[in-house]
Amino acid sequence: MKRRQRQIVDYSNRKWVPFWMRPKEKKLNRSKAGNGLLFTLMFICGIFMALPLVMIINNALKPLDELFQYPPKIFVKNPTLENFSDLFVLMTDTWVPFSRYIMNTIIITVGGMVGHVVIASLAAYPLAKHKFPGKNILFNMVVLSMMFSWQVTQIPQYLIISWLHINNTYLALILPAWSFGMGLYLMKQFMEQLPDTLMESAKIDGAGEWKIFWRIIMPNVKPAWLTLAIFQFQQMWGNTGGTFLRDEELKPLQYSLLQITQGGPARAGAGAAVTFVIAAVPIIFFLVCQSNIMETMTTSGMKE
Amino acid sequence: MADKTVNTSENSIKIAKNHKSLKYQIHKNRASYFMMAPYFILFFFFTVLPVAISMILSFTNFNVLEMPDFVGWKNYIKLFLEDDIFMISLKNTLLFAVITGPISYLLCLLFAWIINEFKGKLRAFLTLIFYAPSICGNAYVVWNLILTGDRYGYLNGLLLKYEIIDEAIVWMKTEKYVMPILIIVQLWLSLGTGFLAFIAGLQTIDKSLYEAAAIDGVKNRWQELWFVTLPAMKPQLMFGAVMQITQSFAVADISINLAGNPSVNYAGATVVTHLLDYGSTRFEMGYASAIATILFLLMVGTNKLVQRLLRRVGE
Numbered sequence A: 001m002k003r004r005q006r007q008i009v010d011y012s013n014r015k016w017v018p019f020w021m022r023p024k025e026k027k028l029n030r031s032k033a034g035n036g037l038l039f040t041l042m043f044i045c046g047i048f049m050a051l052p053l054v055m056i057i058n059n060a061l062k063p064l065d066e067l068f069q070y071p072p073k074i075f076v077k078n079p080t081l082e083n084f085s086d087l088f089v090l091m092t093d094t095w096v097p098f099s100r101y102i103m104n105t106i107i108i109t110v111g112g113m114v115g116h117v118v119i120a121s122l123a124a125y126p127l128a129k130h131k132f133p134g135k136n137i138l139f140n141m142v143v144l145s146m147m148f149s150w151q152v153t154q155i156p157q158y159l160i161i162s163w164l165h166i167n168n169t170y171l172a173l174i175l176p177a178w179s180f181g182m183g184l185y186l187m188k189q190f191m192e193q194l195p196d197t198l199m200e201s202a203k204i205d206g207a208g209e210w211k212i213f214w215r216i217i218m219p220n221v222k223p224a225w226l227t228l229a230i231f232q233f234q235q236m237w238g239n240t241g242g243t244f245l246r247d248e249e250l251k252p253l254q255y256s257l258l259q260i261t262q263g264g265p266a267r268a269g270a271g272a273a274v275t276f277v278i279a280a281v282p283i284i285f286f287l288v289c290q291s292n293i294m295e296t297m298t299t300s301g302m303k304e
Numbered sequence B: 001m002a003d004k005t006v007n008t009s010e011n012s013i014k015i016a017k018n019h020k021s022l023k024y025q026i027h028k029n030r031a032s033y034f035m036m037a038p039y040f041i042l043f044f045f046f047t048v049l050p051v052a053i054s055m056i057l058s059f060t061n062f063n064v065l066e067m068p069d070f071v072g073w074k075n076y077i078k079l080f081l082e083d084d085i086f087m088i089s090l091k092n093t094l095l096f097a098v099i100t101g102p103i104s105y106l107l108c109l110l111f112a113w114i115i116n117e118f119k120g121k122l123r124a125f126l127t128l129i130f131y132a133p134s135i136c137g138n139a140y141v142v143w144n145l146i147l148t149g150d151r152y153g154y155l156n157g158l159l160l161k162y163e164i165i166d167e168a169i170v171w172m173k174t175e176k177y178v179m180p181i182l183i184i185v186q187l188w189l190s191l192g193t194g195f196l197a198f199i200a201g202l203q204t205i206d207k208s209l210y211e212a213a214a215i216d217g218v219k220n221r222w223q224e225l226w227f228v229t230l231p232a233m234k235p236q237l238m239f240g241a242v243m244q245i246t247q248s249f250a251v252a253d254i255s256i257n258l259a260g261n262p263s264v265n266y267a268g269a270t271v272v273t274h275l276l277d278y279g280s281t282r283f284e285m286g287y288a289s290a291i292a293t294i295l296f297l298l299m300v301g302t303n304k305l306v307q308r309l310l311r312r313v314g315e
Helices: A032-049 A051-061 A082-091 A098-129 A135-145 A150-163 A171-178 A181-193 A196-204 A209-220 A222-237 A253-261 A265-298 B002-020 B022-028 B030-057 B074-081 B084-115 B120-135 B141-146 B154-161 B175-188 B193-203 B208-215 B221-232 B234-249 B253-259 B271-281 B285-310
Strands: none
Touching: A032 A051, A032 B084, A032 B120, A051 A082, A051 A265, A051 B120, A051 B141, A082 A253, A082 A265, A098 A135, A098 A171, A098 A181, A098 A209, A098 A222, A098 A253, A098 B030, A135 A181, A135 B030, A135 B285, A150 A171, A150 B030, A150 B271, A150 B285, A171 A222, A171 B030, A181 A222, A181 B030, A181 B193, A181 B234, A196 A209, A209 A222, A209 B030, A222 A265, A222 B193, A253 A265, A265 B120, A265 B193, B002 B022, B022 B030, B030 B285, B074 B285, B084 B120, B084 B175, B084 B193, B084 B234, B084 B271, B084 B285, B120 B193, B141 B154, B141 B175, B141 B253, B175 B253, B193 B234, B208 B221, B221 B234, B234 B285, B253 B271, B271 B285
16 A cells, blocks of 8 residues: 655634534544453453552552561551651651752753753754765764663773763763663654655745754654653662762762662662652653653644 | 757756755755754753763773773673573563563553543543552552462452462562563553553544544444544554653663562563673673663564554554
8 A cells, every 4th residue: 555645734713613524523443342352451451560559659658567578468457658758757867858859860861861862852853854975874873872781881981981071970871861862863753754745835935943943843743752851860869879879968869769778678668669759759840741642642743 | 059058957957956965955854954953952862972971882891990991892792691590581571571571561552442432630640540550659559469479369369269279479589470460560550651651642533534434335343543643643652652762672670679680590581681680780891781782672673563563554
């Protein structure tokens, strides 16, 4: 079957859309038997997939005696919020004020995420839509770079970071994160799908490359950069600072939370609460992004 | 008169040649280069350079503390001729990749496609459920509970209750169970990057394509999937394939956490666990870099093959 050219029609400034142009509510080509089969499959698998979520929530609500119960039970019997109050007490009792850790994490996570999405998208646009010398080499380099084991590039990377004198600053975490290969690849693949006519008409209207990128390309690949934001948020949020941040005042939240869990069995309750908090933040971010991906569907079409 | 025509054509050839020249092309596309500059400058420093250094280190003897000394192909020769464990780990990795790679990939696609049938909040929630193992940090520790070796482990308990086995099995210390269990856990973890990319990719498909296809005689959802959906999301399929390759060849974390490193008789050894053994336990970075280079070549080859296959989707 021949692939059709995509047509993007803008209904947004029309007052009345005739019924045959309105988006269809019912999906085409769907049989009841097929629906039943697929949804049953999904339900069974869903139970297994949800297991870690269920465990984390239940553990966070368990009182100490249930946490130490052997054999361990998945579901909590007498839920309490004690673990969270324990955690809260421990948080007020740290070396550096706890708000400092939160601030560090916000800088690292938001900086690493927004910067990467912007510069990776900027680089992906010419790679997807323009022809110029060196294009294939640059793109292939990015794709292939993902296949080299990061475990062995750690030491050379550390040497380069010290050589650039950005060791023990936020930049030591943020700048390498901006250069991840996956983001550029993802953005390039989505931009490639956009029809060329979209850009040509904008060019005729006198828009420059910069304007085309921000006003036409980015709104049309919103699902892509929201997905990339999820990946990058997760990556940056999980960062403990490692060998790059030495000063206590620069360490991220993840580091201090993991310190709390390392206090042995006495901290088991607070530890369960920590696991919950560490998982909850990216999940909330995930849900916000995912619901916005869906919104693009209903308001699809070109935006001005 | 004739002179003039020759002249103009010569001129136009000159102009055409000039347009083809590299300098002109670079100047014409300077906006593109400016847009790419910030990313690629960082990419060069933090990715290209470290990879290049590692590749050079693979020809040296480097213990991290002293200056590396050049040993030529020695590391590679040792890898293939003397290192029996590398051969075991290579075999395990290939087995792992051949099984989990394609299955994970199809699972990602299948579940993304089913979830695409739902709308609104329910959809976001379902996506979360299926993505949960990837978002909950090291979620595979759940499997430690299930696979506990005594009779209180969930799996042993279940099998004992229904009298399928007589005594508890120490799952992760029994050689023949290690690989199958690792494969199952990896499949459970497989709905990650590729899955979310497919979910987003399904969103960008133009809805009018489906209506047109229905008029053209596409009868059911399966035909629609093959003739409309998959061809329309080819770029995402390519992306998913690359991510799948990088994940299934580089598997190490679950093996180390569930089977230990080294595992029983190296039953769970993979190329990356072997690399970690040399890189972070024995501090032989030159040798570890050689392992990484071999793994890299393996992935590049597989990628070539898979991309060729994917070009045929929907034909």
